[in-house]
Amino acid sequence: MGRNLLKKTWIAGLALALIAGAALTGCGNGTDGGNGGDGGDALSGTVVIAGSTSVQPLSEELAEAFSDVNGDITVEVQGGGSGQGIKSIEDKIADLGALSREVKEEEKALIAAETVIAKDGVAVVVNPDCGVSDLTLEQIRKIYTGEITNWSEVGGNDAPIVVVTREEGSGTRGAFTEITKVLSKDEAGNEIDGTTTNAIVQGSTGAVKQTVASTPDSIGYISLGALDDTVKALNVEGVAPSNDTVLSGDYKISRPFIYVSGEEVSPAAQAFLDFVLSDEGQAIVAQEFIPVN
């Protein structure tokens, strides 16, 4: 009897786990999402945003603030990368596509409109004791690919350069390596990240900043919004990083955050776009990035 009971409970437990497993998988698949609102007077419905993982945290914060004022509209934010942002508009599986780079020429035909919602700058920072205060993009590229390994080669003291970088896959690393051309393409069109293996890798902006601040002769890069005076920001091509120089385009290591949309924009999605460009939305942008309005 006892054994029989044991057996039964075993089976019950197993069944339970299987059901739980199935439910979990079900969740993973249910991402097609509702498209647009019903277009009534009182706005309601779902806005789906898909695309760049760099824009994702900002989109999520904007979505949260937006939901506070427009409780009936649900904003769903998904990742996938900038390419996915274009593709989801082309395939009509999202209302807005998010990009953390300019829209390419060949992509312009696939979308109807693009809206720049913010700018993101990457500051190249060095230890405050470093004698160098100006580098060109080419010099930065050579430092990060390991061609230049001593500060004396770029006009500094005779000391080995300690290179600090972000982890593979990080959005900041993506922007930095793409703009400085540390990231290149081989003949087959595959992207090759040329960052030297002799670089210290840190997993967050804060850790990079702390490392550069405390390690003599080190160089790193952080999002412009996180810049403070524990580290020294370098001029790139003679231009100091600031909100103004990023907006004017003079500071080279910067990128736009863009929402793209298709022919038909649902009223709910339009309301969200308007909110993002409003003072309130741009104030949220300003917490970490550079507002455009």
Place this chain on the structure above:
Amino acid sequence: MKTYEKVIEKMILLCAVAATLSVALITVFIFQSGLPVMADYGVFDFIAGTTWKPTNGQYGIFPLIAGTLSVTLGALAIGIPTGIACAVFLAEILPPKPARLFKSAIELLAGIPSVVYGFFGLVVLVPAIRNYILPVFQIFDPDITTTGFSILAGAVILAIMILPTIVSMSENAIAAVPAEYKEASLALGANKRETITKVLIPAAKSGIISSVILGMGRAIGETMAVLLITGNMAVIPGSVLDSVATLTGTIAMEMSYASPTHQQALFAVGIVLFVIIMLLNLTAQLTVKRLGGEGK
């Protein structure tokens, strides 16, 4: 009464099944997610490859394995002697009252979040290694340099983190040795040092080894603290002052943004970590069985 007991029994059984099943499910999930990429890339190339550059499609994790093992061994080399010495001191040398104070202080170490250890390492230990330890090494090898982000930094922090485990378990084991052993040893004319090294420690051996195994498990699996202070450079280290990347650190750091293949490769790293920990546990358990058998 009878039905009441039955219900309780079933509930307890359900809990046991849930715990066991979650282990099984996690195992299946990790292997299912990681194996395809491992098979595609070639198991040998994956484990013995020396280049880890996921963006470029290169998934050789040998530097990561070397990093994890070197940091763990370093932590054990520092932590075991310190921990056992501390346990002996607390159990045999210090009077009970101050011993209780020391013991609770050491146990408090276990309550500090690991990211705090990491941050402490980042702002205190890493510069200290660069400024004070490096000159000592340079006496022997003038060419050696370090940024401070090193195996040594990771090993020292991990050693501190595994101390509570080793100390409290070893201390319990030593205290549990029957008083007759000690009395007999002293009665035979052995002095205190001889009694400790020749009678008490051998008698408490299996408890001490268990504490070391648990400590090792924590050291190998520890992520946040190590992540901040070893430099995460996926290269094979040449000295204890070189930077390394660990298996756990790499998974934690790269998982959040990874592309699908990269993510699967990280699961494959998880498989390797899983297998390493299983192997270590198995060896350790066998050792305990053998030593414990002859110790008593």
